[in-house]
Amino acid sequence: MDDAALRVRPSGLRALVRVRADRERQALLELHARLADRDAAIEARDRAARELAQKESSRRSREALIYESLKSLGPIAAEAVAAHQVAIGRWSELVETAASRVAAAQIDLDDAGDAARDARARYAVRARAARKWTRIEVLVATARGRLSEAAAEREMEDDTLSRRLGPGSNSTRTAPR
Numbered sequence: 001m002d003d004a005a006l007r008v009r010p011s012g013l014r015a016l017v018r019v020r021a022d023r024e025r026q027a028l029l030e031l032h033a034r035l036a037d038r039d040a041a042i043e044a045r046d047r048a049a050r051e052l053a054q055k056e057s058s059r060r061s062r063e064a065l066i067y068e069s070l071k072s073l074g075p076i077a078a079e080a081v082a083a084h085q086v087a088i089g090r091w092s093e094l095v096e097t098a099a100s101r102v103a104a105a106q107i108d109l110d111d112a113g114d115a116a117r118d119a120r121a122r123y124a125v126r127a128r129a130a131r132k133w134t135r136i137e138v139l140v141a142t143a144r145g146r147l148s149e150a151a152a153e154r155e156m157e158d159d160t161l162s163r164r165l166g167p168g169s170n171s172t173r174t175a176p177r
Contacts, residue, residue, distance in 0.1 A: 008140050017133045024130040027123040034112070034119040041112040045105035052098040059091040 066084050070076065 010140070010144075013133075013137050013140060017130075017137050020126070020130040020133045024123070024126045027119070027126040031116070031119040031123045034116040038109070038112040038116045041105065041109040045102065045109045048098065048101040048105040052095070052102050055091075055095045055098045059088075059095050062091055063088055 066088065070081075070084070
């Protein structure tokens with residue numbers, strides 16, 4: 001690692017760490033947006049389901065009123081029965097429309113859930129990369145620090161040795177390092 005630490009420019013490494021951190025932030029923002037979309041889709045699906053339940057309940061109660069009134073009226077004209085059937089058909093169409101809205105809202109929710117899962121996976125990858133490059137930056141800084149300390153110690157030893165040997169001594173240091 002020491003040789004690699006010397007080959008890496010600290011400014012380049014900082015820039016890379018910064019880029020990775022920016023990408024992680026962007027992925028986190030995207031994840032938050034996709035989760036908000038998913039929550040909105042859940043609310044839309046729930047609202048559509050409540051509307052469907054209300055329409056079904058309304059249709060049932062209206063049908064029950066019609067059938068109860070038909071029993072009490074006795075014989076009635078075919079036109080009146082046809083008019084009641086048309087009304088029941090309209091209410092059934094309203095229920096079918098509401099059911100199709102629920103189905104469409106469920107599809108939107110499934111799509112939003114998939115998008116949120118994809119965004120979560122992208123965020124996990126980007127966060128892992130950012131942590132990796134931050135660790136590398138720390139390792140490089142630590143290795144450079146060790147190398148600097150070792151160089152400073154060698155220089156101090158050389159100074160001490162040259163003072164002991166005195167000025168004008170041309171001998172080179174033969175002590176082990």
